[in-house]
Amino acid sequence: MVERPSAEFDERGTRERLLLAAERLIADEGVASVSMRRINVEAGARNLSAVHYHFGSLDNIIAAVFEYRMGAIDRRRRAMLDEVLAHRGDRLGVPDVLHVVVWPLAELMLSQSGNEHYVRFSAAVNRLPRFDSWQLVKPGHRRGLVRCYLLLRRMLSSVPRDVLHTRLMMELRALIYSLADVDAMIRHRHAAVRDPLVLFHASELVTRIGAALSAPVSESTLMARHVLAGSAHLERGSTFGADAMWSLPGRGTAPR
Amino acid sequence: MVERPSAEFDERGTRERLLLAAERLIADEGVASVSMRRINVEAGARNLSAVHYHFGSLDNIIAAVFEYRMGAIDRRRRAMLDEVLAHRGDRLGVPDVLHVVVWPLAELMLSQSGNEHYVRFSAAVNRLPRFDSWQLVKPGHRRGLVRCYLLLRRMLSSVPRDVLHTRLMMELRALIYSLADVDAMIRHRHAAVRDPLVLFHASELVTRIGAALSAPVSESTLMARHVLAGSAHLERGSTFGADAMWSLPGRGTAPR
Numbered sequence A, B: 001m002v003e004r005p006s007a008e009f010d011e012r013g014t015r016e017r018l019l020l021a022a023e024r025l026i027a028d029e030g031v032a033s034v035s036m037r038r039i040n041v042e043a044g045a046r047n048l049s050a051v052h053y054h055f056g057s058l059d060n061i062i063a064a065v066f067e068y069r070m071g072a073i074d075r076r077r078r079a080m081l082d083e084v085l086a087h088r089g090d091r092l093g094v095p096d097v098l099h100v101v102v103w104p105l106a107e108l109m110l111s112q113s114g115n116e117h118y119v120r121f122s123a124a125v126n127r128l129p130r131f132d133s134w135q136l137v138k139p140g141h142r143r144g145l146v147r148c149y150l151l152l153r154r155m156l157s158s159v160p161r162d163v164l165h166t167r168l169m170m171e172l173r174a175l176i177y178s179l180a181d182v183d184a185m186i187r188h189r190h191a192a193v194r195d196p197l198v199l200f201h202a203s204e205l206v207t208r209i210g211a212a213l214s215a216p217v218s219e220s221t222l223m224a225r226h227v228l229a230g231s232a233h234l235e236r237g238s239t240f241g242a243d244a245m246w247s248l249p250g251r252g253t254a255p256r
Helices: A003-029 A036-042 A050-054 A058-091 A094-109 A118-126 A143-155 A161-189 A191-214 A219-229 B003-029 B036-042 B050-055 B058-091 B094-109 B118-126 B143-155 B161-189 B191-214 B219-229
Strands: none
Touching (some): A003 A058, A058 A118, A094 A191, A118 A161, A143 A161, A161 A191, A161 B191, A191 B219, A219 B191, B003 B118, B094 B118, B094 B161, B094 B191
16 A cells, blocks of 8 residues: 555656656757667656556657646646736737747747756657648647637638648747757757847747748749649648648647 | 770779768668668669778768869859859849859759759768868869858958857858758648749748848847857867857958
8 A cells, every 4th residue: 555656656757757867869860869778768657568558659759758847838828828818909910929839949949957968859740741740639638729729720711721831820830940049059059048049049939930821922932822723632631731730720620 | 805894883882872971871761870881782883892992981971972062063053153252243232142052952952953862961961069060171162162261251341250150150050951841841731832832941041041141139148148259168160069060261261
């Protein structure tokens, strides 16, 4: 009766140490260089098969890291969104919504957050075509992002919906890559000014993404779009190749 | 007298096959997974030490791929710039200049270009902090890009110069990553509509980057900039951490 809670605690402790070790190794070295054995060693698991027992495969442990992080990030995002909606109401602007998209990721990079590997981990996984990182995020953990998406779509109704969808998907990927680059630059060369550099770059990303999403669509984009509209080769639900990331709300899965 | 030219030709042939094999392997699998031995095997070199003989190290072969590609890309970029300057003259706009930045990379991704691995190779190398990819590009191979940089700086003089420099450096990186993502999406899912998809995304990138560079600077960026301006921790020549990519023209190396 005394040992069971402690054994359970140990189990949870081991699982979490394995997750954090996988996140750190993949953030630093990429998915291809990391083996189950190294995750076990790095986590200091006494049982040599702990990582196999808890996760079974590298893909499973990657999915588990996303689940571990995205739950917390989504809660934070929804709370920030509720707050900004309460304060700004009808005066809500594109930068307000994008702040809610960017900041929960950027703040993981601040000094002593203890969560400093997630953004680089996420970039390493996102760039592998074999992972569909949207599939890795449970619907229950994208609720904040879906609310931001729908707000932006309403605010930016002058941009054709399919173009806007593709912009959002591409900018979300670019956001992860840029934050990961900023983190690597700071880590290697500017550790002493980490926090103001994170603030500077996060703030710039809000501005730059907002401008990119809102820009009028060019003639050459409209021409390429016209060619693609007549093509039988783009699957239904595909939006200019960016479909792997998220199905367009309204076709298929309806977001709340 | 008959054999020497042919032996020389073979030497050049082997070197080029090794370069292209390294480019393809790194594009597909990332730098960490690729060994000198695999490059040799992939290139079909009969001599087991051919790659060591020609390049000596993986870092040298990476530098040689950049040299091989960037010379041709820079010639193309300068020719396009001359042409657009002749046609547009004083009516030159930001999208005209960005088209010259984006297109020489995007056209390598078109069907049957035979150069389809370079953009993903470049993305794989750019994201490693141990490579300073600007150092890998010879000054003689950046002349087109420097001319574009200076034109954009003149056109976008309403953005503070240090912020604009950082935006350009970050957007150039994001451009490489986005094109690599587009290529991977097309390759895995939409090979039949490669060319219109490349046109669509290249055109969108010109629009989105132009809007991002031109956007008014926010209050929170100005505040973070103010904090950083007073810091002794950012080295001279550093611009918000983005200094590893290029030294700000005007301080130190003067571009033509």
